[in-house]
């Protein structure tokens with residue numbers, strides 16, 4: 001009983017949500033700057049990412065003009081009594097120049113998860129949604145980001161790897177992290193997988 005009182009995430013012994021504490025549903029969605037959720041996403045970016053390094057959204061826009069308009073915005077949205085609330089976000093810049101090696105690529109930016117929800121898999125779900133978009137519909141061959149030093153372990157934990165030398169951006173240490181598209185299944189493999197019920201599960 002004590003355990004159940006401590007957290008809304010705790011489920012009753014047989015696996016069903018406790019009736020007094022329904023499971024929290026957090027969905028990954030794609031929005032535009034015109035969405036009513038955009039202001040909530042910007043507020044999260046400011047509190048988690050920008051303010052701690054002396055930026056606000058206006059300074060970000062001045063330094064990265066039109067990025068918000070060019071990017072695809074992925075958000076993690078939680079139902080809340082006061083209305084839907086953005087608890088995680090990232091930007092996917094899909095119109096980047098090809099890499100030096102000729103890979104078509106997109107850049108992940110402004111990755112942030114509400115401190116109360118960190119460590120619960122939301123960052124992974126957001127990046128996986130961006131990977132599915134980049135390597136699926138957009139058929140790109142590489143994703144990259146400029147990771148703050150404190151987040152390098154996160155990208156490594158989800159399968160990305162470092163490239164090049166450490167560098168400074170906005171006065172703090174960064175590392176370029178990359179992920180290449182998984183190899184395409186050959187036609188033979190694809191036809192074998194067609195009968196597999198797990199094949200084609202979306203994000």
Ligand SMILES: CC(C)(COP(=O)(O)OP(=O)(O)OC[C@H]1O[C@@H](n2cnc3c(N)ncnc32)[C@H](O)[C@@H]1OP(=O)(O)O)[C@@H](O)C(=O)NCCC(=O)NCCS
Pocket residue numbers: 048049111112113114117118119120121122123124125146147148150151152153154155157158
């Ligand atoms: C970094 C951040 C986006 C990660 O999101 P999250 O929802 O907390 O991460 P997840 O719960 O999805 O973690 C996925 C994996 O990464 C690991 N991980 C998460 N953050 C980590 C960190 N800072 N260092 C090392 N590993 C980390 C988790 O342990 C987990 O590993 P596992 O699957 O082996 O258990 C989030 O902590 C955050 O917003 N931090 C502050 C802002 C920031 O640093 N943004 C990135 C700027 S480049």
